[in-house]
Amino acid sequence: MDDLLNRLTTLLGPAGLLTAPSDIAPFCTDWRGLMHGAARAILRPASTDQVAQCVALCAEHGAKMVPQGGNTSMVAGATPSADGSAFILTLSRLNQVRAIDTTDLTMTIEAGVTLQAAQIAADDAGALLPLSISAEGSAQIGGVLATNAGGNNTLRYGNARDLVLGLEVVLADGRIWHGLRSLRKDNTGYCLRQLFVGSEGTLGIITAAVLKLSPRPRDRQAAFCAVPSVDAALALFARFRAEDASALQAFEYIAAPTLDLVVKHIPGITPPTSRAPHYVLIDLATTNKHGNLRAMLEDTLATALNDGLITDAALADSAAHRAAFWKLRENCAEGQKQEGASVKNDVSVPVSTIPTLLAQAETALQHLIPGCRMVAFGHIGDGNIHLNVQQPANITAGEFLSQAHDIMDCVNAIVQSLHGSFSAEHGIGKLKPYLMTNWRGGPELDMMHAIKSALDPACTLNPGTLLPPRP
């Protein structure tokens, strides 16, 4: 064993370091199965001090580190490169909820707590942690902050960065930044915590955070609607916004081919409505005890049916019924995964241009790869569509994936013409840095490189992620 590994073993003990190839392997492939990396070892520190000591030792030896949370990245952000030169540093053992303050409405929580466990802890305290993504059973607080996750409730509560009041971070040289403040107002210089949010493990290791909580809703209502067109879906969205914008918790879109894959591959899912080319899932919530959401939902949908904006609707009669609607939506990614290879375009455009985006993309994609299937779904209320493309039956997965960049470029050209973004919520990871020069080149990319050089001058933290190589 080399000197560094010896010192790491002494520091972390047998439970804190995995070196057997069979133990390392599960950490080295991304959720989509697209990237297969290799690692020198898996470091499993159990405290912030241990993280700091690991990082300091690695920095002393110039060793690379890839921070990893739940390994649910859609862009292979937590997967090491195949040369096996990096250590994976998993935060899973930092799994304590340190404090919940129901007067301040804050939660101080360690990076390795899963998002779902954090939601449950907040709920047990009578509050709401509003961040919600379909991977919340595995994704960890450190990972959701490092990727600035969006998800299902962005519409009302914002992205992960809108929920962060303070951070504790281990810097690239092993020093700890104790920034766990819980202030709502604090204008004392640059907002450093926001640098680390969305930095995808390239600037520091997040070990804990202070998150904003919200009051727990008193009433929740949900509907699953069959919709004749994307324009109608947006008109329906506008109607709910006009009725009570503050009650709109989520407004999600599912195209018929996407719903078909969920029904085909996920046991126990039945479509809640009659068939349509498009569907939306509407989730309403209020803390107002006189809110009467049910009446608002029924009235708005009755008028929409009358006006031809929907062709059918199912209203949830219980929490279990609402959960069944969400199960369908939350399995869109899984249903698509089980169908075979796909290329994912996590794009955002101004909400009003979504019908144009979907129509133009369908035409362009059929021209590029005849027979491919557009599997679209996502957070339509935020203008964020997962405009994914499924392999056609007549070519192999390998042949299809060899055209991944052409497919992304085809969709992104339309997105660019609509003044959108090629990555709305999943980040850049290891799959998309090549797009940064075109989209963020010039002073913007120069500033990003300058920040990276200032905080990680030896470039040991998650190399090959987010930023393209310097020209």
Ligand code: FAD
């Ligand atoms: P990982 O995948 O382990 O890591 C992601 C990135 O963060 C990597 O670059 C890693 O190096 C870095 N990182 C991890 N932990 C730390 C840390 N403590 N400090 C510094 N850097 C760190 N994303 C959305 O935004 N919205 C969605 O709706 C959504 N739905 C999803 C549904 C499914 C089924 C799946 C598989 C993924 C989904 N994602 C979604 C993507 C993914 O879940 C999120 O990006 C999530 O935030 C990643 O969390 P994680 O703990 O798994 O991070």
Ligand code: 2HG
């Ligand atoms: C979702 O919204 C996730 O379900 C996954 O962001 C999106 O699979 C995808 O492309």
Ligand code: ZN
């Ligand atoms: Zn999403």
